[in-house]
Amino acid sequence: MPSALPISLEKLEEIAQKYGTPFHLYDEKIIKNRAQKLKNAFKKTNGFRQYFAVKGNPNPQILKIFSAEGFGMDTSSIAELELCKRIGISGENIMFSSNGTSILDFQKAYELGAIINIDDISLIDILREAVPKFPELICFRINPGNLKKGNEIIGNPIEAKFGITMDQILPAYRKAQELGAKRFGIHTMTGSNMLDEQYFPETAILLSNIALQLQKELGITVEFINIGGGFGIPYRPNDHDLDIEKIGSDIEKVLHTTFGENPPKLFTESGRWPIGPAGWLVTRVNNKKEIYKKYAVMDACMADLMRPGMYGAYHHITVPGKENENTEKIDVVGSLCENNDKFAIDRELPKLERGDLLVIHDTGAHGRAMCFNYNGKLRTQEVLLQEDGTTRLIRRKETLEDYFATLLF
Numbered sequence: 001m002p003s004a005l006p007i008s009l010e011k012l013e014e015i016a017q018k019y020g021t022p023f024h025l026y027d028e029k030i031i032k033n034r035a036q037k038l039k040n041a042f043k044k045t046n047g048f049r050q051y052f053a054v055k056g057n058p059n060p061q062i063l064k065i066f067s068a069e070g071f072g073m074d075t076s077s078i079a080e081l082e083l084c085k086r087i088g089i090s091g092e093n094i095m096f097s098s099n100g101t102s103i104l105d106f107q108k109a110y111e112l113g114a115i116i117n118i119d120d121i122s123l124i125d126i127l128r129e130a131v132p133k134f135p136e137l138i139c140f141r142i143n144p145g146n147l148k149k150g151n152e153i154i155g156n157p158i159e160a161k162f163g164i165t166m167d168q169i170l171p172a173y174r175k176a177q178e179l180g181a182k183r184f185g186i187h188t189m190t191g192s193n194m195l196d197e198q199y200f201p202e203t204a205i206l207l208s209n210i211a212l213q214l215q216k217e218l219g220i221t222v223e224f225i226n227i228g229g230g231f232g233i234p235y236r237p238n239d240h241d242l243d244i245e246k247i248g249s250d251i252e253k254v255l256h257t258t259f260g261e262n263p264p265k266l267f268t269e270s271g272r273w274p275i276g277p278a279g280w281l282v283t284r285v286n287n288k289k290e291i292y293k294k295y296a297v298m299d300a301c302m303a304d305l306m307r308p309g310m311y312g313a314y315h316h317i318t319v320p321g322k323e324n325e326n327t328e329k330i331d332v333v334g335s336l337c338e339n340n341d342k343f344a345i346d347r348e349l350p351k352l353e354r355g356d357l358l359v360i361h362d363t364g365a366h367g368r369a370m371c372f373n374y375n376g377k378l379r380t381q382e383v384l385l386q387e388d389g390t391t392r393l394i395r396r397k398e399t400l401e402d403y404f405a406t407l408l409f
């Protein structure tokens, strides 16, 4: 089931009056509950650590909530590293999993003491050139090719641009060893928004076997295996909740069976699962349009939530206060001059009129994070519903001045 909005229509209307629409709303209590649920699911696995994938929701106030719950941060750009630095997160509390990594990227990650996760063999020399001393702790991102299936969001591993091949594993780790690396991790990230519990212990088996091979061939004791993110959430009414307790205990069994009493630590870097269901995009109907089809044209558009337009992603939509009214089939669209600017197509919704508040569900991850400026759209604001029931603006909306700030007249 999509995540229900935890407040009444009156409260929602009050927030909408206060900040204006549209806005992304997040619920602090839900965020904390999910963080704790994730930690609990893996509490029996050795040295478990979750690194929040910052790209899912790069707001410092959100990152602080996760950090207080003991999460590290998974980053892949200089800006994401800087974000961590500015809220006091550094060292091995950061994973740096970038691809196409530049000298400057590596330097920034090194400066902060982040765990560097290398995406390709060709990047080893770039890293060596970037830093005064080759890092002691190194991780490689592995692309298992045919050994794993992906999905439409991330692509099939064999066609995905990420990671090193199975054949490149030994040469990569050997080279890192020669350059002075002494501590090692293994990483992979193949599937996104997976609702199949089995997928994750399979990943753990794959990485465990690689760890055994590294031990045997190179004498490396792998310190951690990082199974990446990819935990799915129920965007559709018929989707089930991912059973992460089962995933946790199945992975614990895999590690125990393979390594006995002294397994490598287990890391995850989930982005969508902890925050996706804790966010909603709230928007008002600007006008109702009836031509060959019926349209509700919202004051939000694809620039505020790209997922439906970009990969046909489903987001549930509700109209608070109109739950019991007659429905009709309608397209819910924005004001961008692009015809894929549609939040929903032929969706059965209560009869809408100008001024109605619509709630687009499960936008906490890859929602505001993917906002863009095309067509001169100003990126939207974020509001946090705090545990005590009060709200706080945690990112203001962009202004025309922001938009013009980079233009040279």
Ligand SMILES: *Cc1c(COP(=O)(O)O)cnc(C)c1O
Residues within 6 Å of the ligand: 053, 055, 056, 074, 097, 189, 191, 192, 193, 228, 229, 230, 231, 269, 270, 271, 272, 273, 365
């Ligand atoms: C995007 C990403 C994640 C997070 O994926 P989710 O599907 O949001 O859990 C984790 N690791 C890497 C390297 C990523 O690029």
